[in-house]
Amino acid sequence: MPELPEVEYTARQLREAIVGATIADACVFWPRTIGHPDLPEFLAEIRERAILGIRRRGKQLIIDLDGDLLMTIHRRMTGNLYLLPPGWELDTGLRERDPLAWGTLGPRFHKQEQEVQEDGSTRYCRVCFNLADGRRLLYTDPRKFGRITLWAREQEAEALQGLGIEPLSEEFTSEALARKLQGRKGAIKPLLLDQQIIAGLGNIYADEALFYASIHPLRPAASLTPLELDLLREGIVRVLQLGIEHGGTSFNEFHDLWGEAGENYNHVRVYQQDGNPCPRCGTPLERIVVAQRGTHYCPHCQRLDQLEQL
DNA sequence: CTATAAACCTGCTGGC
DNA sequence: TGCCAGCAGGTTTATA
Numbered sequence: 001m002p003e004l005p006e007v008e009y010t011a012r013q014l015r016e017a018i019v020g021a022t023i024a025d026a027c028v029f030w031p032r033t034i035g036h037p038d039l040p041e042f043l044a045e046i047r048e049r050a051i052l053g054i055r056r057r058g059k060q061l062i063i064d065l066d067g068d069l070l071m072t073i074h075r076r077m078t079g080n081l082y083l084l085p086p087g088w089e090l091d092t093g094l095r096e097r098d099p100l101a102w103g104t105l106g107p108r109f110h111k112q113e114q115e116v117q118e119d120g121s122t123r124y125c126r127v128c129f130n131l132a133d134g135r136r137l138l139y140t141d142p143r144k145f146g147r148i149t150l151w152a153r154e155q156e157a158e159a160l161q162g163l164g165i166e167p168l169s170e171e172f173t174s175e176a177l178a179r180k181l182q183g184r185k186g187a188i189k190p191l192l193l194d195q196q197i198i199a200g201l202g203n204i205y206a207d208e209a210l211f212y213a214s215i216h217p218l219r220p221a222a223s224l225t226p227l228e229l230d231l232l233r234e235g236i237v238r239v240l241q242l243g244i245e246h247g248g249t250s251f252n253e254f255h256d257l258w259g260e261a262g263e264n265y266n267h268v269r270v271y272q273q274d275g276n277p278c279p280r281c282g283t284p285l286e287r288i289v290v291a292q293r294g295t296h297y298c299p300h301c302q303r304l305d306q307l308e309q310l
Numbered sequence: 311c312t313a314t315a316a317a318c319c320t321g322c323t324g325g326c
Numbered sequence: 327t328g329c330c331a332g333c334a335g336g337t338t339t340a341t342a
Contacts, residue, residue, distance in 0.1 A: 001335065076336050143319045185312065203335065
């Protein structure tokens with residue numbers, strides 16, 4: 001699942017690869033992927049746009065385009081971006097290139113979906129950006145949850161509204177974290193997943209950060225001590241930075257621009273490790289459900305009742 | 311406000 | 327081996 005580190009890693013790769021290139025046009029094979037504006041306008045506006053820069057905000061990838069436009073890509077659960085070299089044929093099973101004809105071609109497309117192949121034929125391709133130099137930027141997404149949007153520059157605030165503090169920015173201090181959590185009821189873990197509080201944490205890195213700080217996921221946020229808040233802030237920053245350094249966490253979803261799996265999987269301490277010994281104390285890790293999400297923690301290191309005696 | 315749940319989707323797993 | 331219910335989780339929307 002792409003969280004902040006996966007998006008940041010992709011942003012860095014894209015920055016190297018496609019800044020300065022031009023989007024000739026786009027094909028959309030799953031119209032609901034385009035969240036704004038409507039499909040015809042999106043297709044018309046995206047044509048012949050130079051790519052000026054790549055940014056990230058939370059889990060949103062932002063591509064600045066010629067003509068004071070910006071495009072956002074949010075991959076949600078299973079979205080991926082791939083860059084195909086020139087000359088590779090895109091074969092999605094569609095006979096025609098008119099993306100607006102999807103309505104009639106849809107069922108056939110589904111039947112003819114193919115595996116991702118070395119020759120560039122693609123499975124689960126939802127959107128294809130044809131670059132003027134012949135390369136193609138593919139957006140694939142088996143579960144179709146991801147969204148791509150296009151906005152005028154002056155709509156940027158609207159496009160990114162509701163996103164909380166950037167955890168890798170200088171303003172993310174333990175005081176800022178305390179302020180954000182101040183007066184909030186309920187357990188800490190659901191609040192860590194709330195993008196309006198901190199932008200970019202998902203289920204994997206939330207569990208990892210809580211483990212780092214030895215905080216039980218069900219601890220009432222209001223009960224955290226200043227020391228714990230500082231440890232939590234440090235844990236969030238550490239696990240995110242490590243995730244980026246390792247090229248992201250791939251269980252089976254995330255791949256980089258060239259289809260390589262991220263290596264951070266080998267560095268995960270608790271996520272989906274229930275039953276395995278805690279890397280700190282050896283106690284078997286446990287899994288509970290918090291706010292509808294699988295939650296992994298060490299029952300010895302992350303206590304609900306008593307703080308460890310020092 | 312908070313919180314719980316369903317919806318969006320499809321691939322995968324485990325039980326029978 | 328084959329079928330099917332259930333699970334996975336980021337976000338939005340609906341309901342208590």
